[in-house]
Amino acid sequence: MFAGFYDEIHEEFREVVREFVAREVTPHYQAWDNAHMIDRSMWLAAAENGLLGLAVDEEHGGMGLGDYRFRMILDEELARADALGVALALHLHDDWVLPAVLKFGSTAQHQAWLPRFMDGSFVSSVAFTEPGAGSDLRAVRTKAVKNDDGGWTLDGQKTFIGNGISGDGALVLARTDGSDVRRRGAESSFSLFLVEKQDNPGYQPGRQLEKMGLKASDTAELFFAGVQIPAANLIGEEGGGLAYAKAILPQGRLGIATSAASITAEVLRQTLGYVAERQTFGQPVNEYQNTRFELAQLQTGLEATQRYVAAAVEQFNAGELDLVTASKVKLWASEQAKGSVDSCLQLHGGYGYILDYPVAQAYLAVRLLTIFGGTSEILKETIAAELR
Numbered sequence: 001m002f003a004g005f006y007d008e009i010h011e012e013f014r015e016v017v018r019e020f021v022a023r024e025v026t027p028h029y030q031a032w033d034n035a036h037m038i039d040r041s042m043w044l045a046a047a048e049n050g051l052l053g054l055a056v057d058e059e060h061g062g063m064g065l066g067d068y069r070f071r072m073i074l075d076e077e078l079a080r081a082d083a084l085g086v087a088l089a090l091h092l093h094d095d096w097v098l099p100a101v102l103k104f105g106s107t108a109q110h111q112a113w114l115p116r117f118m119d120g121s122f123v124s125s126v127a128f129t130e131p132g133a134g135s136d137l138r139a140v141r142t143k144a145v146k147n148d149d150g151g152w153t154l155d156g157q158k159t160f161i162g163n164g165i166s167g168d169g170a171l172v173l174a175r176t177d178g179s180d181v182r183r184r185g186a187e188s189s190f191s192l193f194l195v196e197k198q199d200n201p202g203y204q205p206g207r208q209l210e211k212m213g214l215k216a217s218d219t220a221e222l223f224f225a226g227v228q229i230p231a232a233n234l235i236g237e238e239g240g241g242l243a244y245a246k247a248i249l250p251q252g253r254l255g256i257a258t259s260a261a262s263i264t265a266e267v268l269r270q271t272l273g274y275v276a277e278r279q280t281f282g283q284p285v286n287e288y289q290n291t292r293f294e295l296a297q298l299q300t301g302l303e304a305t306q307r308y309v310a311a312a313v314e315q316f317n318a319g320e321l322d323l324v325t326a327s328k329v330k331l332w333a334s335e336q337a338k339g340s341v342d343s344c345l346q347l348h349g350g351y352g353y354i355l356d357y358p359v360a361q362a363y364l365a366v367r368l369l370t371i372f373g374g375t376s377e378i379l380k381e382t383i384a385a386e387l388r
């Protein structure tokens with residue numbers, strides 16, 4: 001980010017993160033990418049360094065680093081190390097699942113769960129999407145039926161679930177009002193549950209999905225067949241699930257926007273180096289007016305994005321980031337990243353198309369950012385609704 005955005009305390013935190021990434025991520029990243037799975041050792045080491053569950057308060061053993069700039073440093077350092085799959089896996093845990101528990105969990109749930117979010121023993125997934133319900137969550141068919149003892153029985157199927165195979169459980173959106181699952185539910189038809197995989201034989205990860213990029217982070221189908229959920233694992237009120245899911249969207253979308261800005265900055269930095277080194281027609285590629293103009297445009301776009309993201313981070317830190325603003329910043333930053341990384345790839349010529357080059361990996365990674373967490377089209381609908 002630009003000078004002055006971070007304070008000294010953030011830069012001290014960056015040192016910890018940089019060392020962690022160099023020691024615990026970089027040496028293993030290629031192996032994880034090949035295996036399509038991040039080893040648990042990464043989560044445990046992140047926990048040891050205090051890098052999981054940053055926003056958990058001191059009362060529950062955390063550091064209370066709710067200032068989003070700390071999360072951004074993780075993104076920046078993982079982008080710097082070309083370890084984008086790890087960045088995605090951490091986002092799901094810290095920016096999607098944890099906020100739901102922090103915001104809507106009871107005191108008892110905080111005591112039971114927050115330490116596990118920090119110690120690497122509960123790697124979490126967000127399980128909203130289904131084969132027939134992505135943009136339209138009111139089409140969710142997975143259903144939970146209340147048992148006589150107040151617990152729930154869960155049946156259904158999810159898809160595209162990050163940490164789905166490697167993780168220990170999921171924040172599941174399910175229909176709880178008994179309505180006909182072939183029809184879209186009402187706003188109050190859904191509830192959120194924290195569902196554990198352990199000792200729950202009906203909780204079965206399905207196929208590992210072969211993604212085009214971000215391969216180190218596993219993405220899978222999940223199947224629930226008669227999964228037993230204790231009453232204590234309902235988040236908030238029965239019927240409040242969709243409202244809670246919407247309430248965590250601003251943070252999720254902010255995280256995608258900050259990732260987009262981090263990746264763009266890193267790819268541009270690498271591209272500047274590449275075009276200075278690469279010679280054609282007896283001169284470096286950065287001598288061409290086209291290259292210089294292209295770089296000038298990219299840098300200007302990046303700075304505009306960074307300022308926009310910074311303003312949203314400030315709003316988030318003040319507890320004032322609303323859904324429409326978060327949607328705008330995600331729309332802008334993710335579309336910018338897609339275009340910018342594409343231009344940087346072009347400046348690498350044929351090498352940009354080779355997967356050994358980080359720019360090719362980044363190109364595949366940023367393609368997700370305009371889809372996941374709300375497609376650009378859905379974001380535009382959200383933004384446009386306010387313009388009527």
Ligand SMILES: Cc1cc2nc3c(=O)[nH]c(=O)nc-3n(C[C@H](O)[C@H](O)[C@H](O)COP(=O)(O)OP(=O)(O)OC[C@H]3O[C@@H](n4cnc5c(N)ncnc54)[C@H](O)[C@@H]3O)c2cc1C
Nearest residue numbers: 126127128129133134135160161162371372373374375377
């Ligand atoms: C790699 C990856 C990881 C993911 N990780 C997770 C995860 O961990 N947990 C999770 O729950 N989900 C996850 N997702 C799911 C992701 O959030 C959804 O794919 C996304 O919300 C879009 O839903 P869909 O795929 O069903 O597309 P659809 O909703 O079927 O959309 C198809 C197309 O139609 C457009 N469209 C749909 N509705 C409208 C409309 N009203 N107006 C205009 N255009 C419209 C969309 O923009 C899109 O272009 C992941 C997806 C991917 C690819």
